[in-house]
Amino acid sequence: MMQPRVLIADDEPLLLAELRGALASLWPEAVLVAEAADGFEALRLARECEPDVAFLDIRMPGMNGIELARTFGRRTHVVFVTAHDEHAVAAFEEGAVDYVLKPFDVTRLARCIARVRERLLQPPPDLTRLLAGLQSKPATPSWIQASVGQTIHFIDLADVIYFAAEAKYTRVVTPSLEAHIRTPLKELADTLDAAGFWQVHRSYVVAVKSIANATRDGDGALWLKLRDHSARLPVSQRFQHRFRAA
Amino acid sequence: MTHLGPAATVTRLVWPSWRQAMVSLVLLVALLVGGWWRQAYGELALFSVLVLTAGAGTAGLLAVRPLLPDSASVGWTRTWLALLLGTLAGAVLATWAYRAVGGQGLAVDLSLAQVFLAALGFAVLALAVPLAYAQRQSQALHLASLEQAALSAELRSLQAQVEPHFLYNTLANTRYLARHAPDKAVQMLDHLIAYLHTALPDLRAPASTLGREFELAQHYLALMAIRFGDRLTYQVDCPPPLVQTSLPPLMLMTLVENAVKHGVEPKPGAVHVGVSASISAQTLTIIVSDNGAGLQDKVFGTGVGLRNLRERLAMLYGEQAHFELRIGADGSTESVLNLPYAEGPQ
Numbered sequence: 001m002m003q004p005r006v007l008i009a010d011d012e013p014l015l016l017a018e019l020r021g022a023l024a025s026l027w028p029e030a031v032l033v034a035e036a037a038d039g040f041e042a043l044r045l046a047r048e049c050e051p052d053v054a055f056l057d058i059r060m061p062g063m064n065g066i067e068l069a070r071t072f073g074r075r076t077h078v079v080f081v082t083a084h085d086e087h088a089v090a091a092f093e094e095g096a097v098d099y100v101l102k103p104f105d106v107t108r109l110a111r112c113i114a115r116v117r118e119r120l121l122q123p124p125p126d127l128t129r130l131l132a133g134l135q136s137k138p139a140t141p142s143w144i145q146a147s148v149g150q151t152i153h154f155i156d157l158a159d160v161i162y163f164a165a166e167a168k169y170t171r172v173v174t175p176s177l178e179a180h181i182r183t184p185l186k187e188l189a190d191t192l193d194a195a196g197f198w199q200v201h202r203s204y205v206v207a208v209k210s211i212a213n214a215t216r217d218g219d220g221a222l223w224l225k226l227r228d229h230s231a232r233l234p235v236s237q238r239f240q241h242r243f244r245a246a
Numbered sequence: 247m248t249h250l251g252p253a254a255t256v257t258r259l260v261w262p263s264w265r266q267a268m269v270s271l272v273l274l275v276a277l278l279v280g281g282w283w284r285q286a287y288g289e290l291a292l293f294s295v296l297v298l299t300a301g302a303g304t305a306g307l308l309a310v311r312p313l314l315p316d317s318a319s320v321g322w323t324r325t326w327l328a329l330l331l332g333t334l335a336g337a338v339l340a341t342w343a344y345r346a347v348g349g350q351g352l353a354v355d356l357s358l359a360q361v362f363l364a365a366l367g368f369a370v371l372a373l374a375v376p377l378a379y380a381q382r383q384s385q386a387l388h389l390a391s392l393e394q395a396a397l398s399a400e401l402r403s404l405q406a407q408v409e410p411h412f413l414y415n416t417l418a419n420t421r422y423l424a425r426h427a428p429d430k431a432v433q434m435l436d437h438l439i440a441y442l443h444t445a446l447p448d449l450r451a452p453a454s455t456l457g458r459e460f461e462l463a464q465h466y467l468a469l470m471a472i473r474f475g476d477r478l479t480y481q482v483d484c485p486p487p488l489v490q491t492s493l494p495p496l497m498l499m500t501l502v503e504n505a506v507k508h509g510v511e512p513k514p515g516a517v518h519v520g521v522s523a524s525i526s527a528q529t530l531t532i533i534v535s536d537n538g539a540g541l542q543d544k545v546f547g548t549g550v551g552l553r554n555l556r557e558r559l560a561m562l563y564g565e566q567a568h569f570e571l572r573i574g575a576d577g578s579t580e581s582v583l584n585l586p587y588a589e590g591p592q
Contacts, residue, residue, distance in 0.1 A: 011474065011511075012415065012418075012419060012474060012475070013474075013475040014418075014422045014423065014472070014473070014475070015415070015418055015419060015422065017416065017422065017426075018421075018422040036516070036517075038514035039514075040514055041514070059411070059511065061511060061512050061513050061514040061515075061539075062512075062513075062514045076567045083410070083411045083414035083415040083418065084409075084410040084411040084414050101414070102414055102415060102418040103414060103417050103421050104418070105420035138277045140544035142553055143546070143552065143553065144546055145546075151570070151572060152572060152573060154552065154570065154571045156553055156556065158553075177299075191546060212440070
């Protein structure tokens with residue numbers, strides 16, 4: 001392949017210019033076919049130009065570099081250009097994709113280009129699996145966005161006592177206010193589970209730290225008493241194992 | 247004041263001032279003389295038993311005092327052991343002496359066991375109760391000082407968070423400019439230096455002013471505008487009368503950084519960030535707005551910046567300050583900070 005076609009993408013114009021200049025001097029036979037300033041533009045240009053190699057910034061508006069690389073399949077070799085991304089760097093050390101750290105070191109970039117030139121003789125590896133590992137797990141949420149009438153409130157999850165399912169909505173209850181989220185409770189339950197909440201009933205997810213005690217009534221049903229709130233919540237059969245005395 | 251460990255507590259409890267010592271001595275002598283004169287020898291003997299026991303307990307405390315470390319809060323067990331031993335020894339000794347004088351008819355109508363228990367009871371009231379009280383107070387103080395240390399540690403960590411991603415990207419830009427537009431590179435370095443001053447601020451000066459914080463926000467936005475090029479515009483307006491108003495450091499910075507991170511960075515195309523302040527009815531309102539990516543439909547957020555901000559507000563102002571994120575009239579995202587405001591420079 002005599003004249004490889006190259007796409008570069010970075011949302012910072014000066015860094016894009018720097019990469020353009022460095023490629024021109026280190027890899028003169030390459031042809032720069034497209035430059036993109038955000039993820040969507042890069043996606044469109046990549047489909048249009050079908051580049052052999054793409055140098056992608058990871059953090060970009062619209063679509064990030066990793067999501068973008070996934071759409072390339074086995075058509076384009078990818079080099080990530082990133083300022084700092086410890087997961088990514090660790091995974092790239094495996095050698096499947098190359099990466100360059102910003103601000104880049106010229107000898108490092110030259111070595112990377114040499115490696116890419118060698119690889120251009122073969123089709124690009126399928127990155128799907130590697131990239132799936134790179135997409136970092138969503139971190140534990142710390143706040144939620146919910147509305148009271150027309151106002152949107154940002155509620156610290158630490159303040160939430162419980163969530164209650166209500167038709168299409170979920171009601172959020174804190175000591176000082178009640179708000180609504182337009183997402184059904186069952187879609188939130190898994191995320192909340194990781195944030196210190198327990199599902200105790202089809203319709204209730206409660207903050208573990210807000211549970212004062214669990215008592216059985218005359219009919220054998222289990223009820224939760226809460227701290228800082230007067231509501232009593234039922235525990236359904238399915239979730240009662242959580243309250244067995246140790 | 248640092249918290250009192252057992253050593254200081256013992257000193258405070260049993261080491262009298264000259265005045266206290268004189269008054270006690272005079273009272274003691276008066277009681278003895280009075281008792282002698284009324285010929286209440288039995289009561290006098292019993293009284294002596296009580297004083298002797300308490301005195302022995304005190305002696306126990308004074309004896310253990312040099313063995314306690316000066317500042318630490320350890321050594322409570324040793325202190326209690328010394329008090330117990332001193333008191334028991336005193337009570338046994340005094341009861342034995344009481345029996346000796348009792349043989350000469352100088353006794354009230356009490357059994358020796360009753361005398362012994364009375365002696366112990368008196369020592370508990372006079373020494374053990376105050377010591378227990380002092381210990382509780384000391385431990386509460388110790389806890390409070392630990393909490394304070396934890397808070398200031400948190401504050402320090404809050405104040406020293408320069409994201410590596412930000413720093414490396416900025417340096418990469420600066421290097422490009424140094425080669426192609428040295429004047430602009432110098433400008434960018436100036437903004438970066440000013441920004442780093444905020445991120446690593448002087449902890450001896452916990453208060454800043456509105457003027458200074460706005461200036462720093464301006465530096466940060468100027469830097470980001472060089473990085474993002476034409477697509478980022480900004481306006482930072484500090485009303486001149488408010489320049490000297492005091493403001494805790496880095497609160498405004500948190501909001502501006504959030505606007506850039508969640509408003510500007512994720513949205514392709516032009517974005518405007520505005521920073522303004524106003525006063526109404528004893529309230530200082532600071533608004534950071536951006537017409538970027540917006541709040542969207544997402545339910546969860548992971549940022550700790552806003553949680554830290556809320557905690558700091560609660561710490562500094564209690565209920566008097568609050569913070570909210572809202573959607574402005576023109577659809578922009580607004581971070582609104584309301585702080586209590588007192589007239590004039592503070």
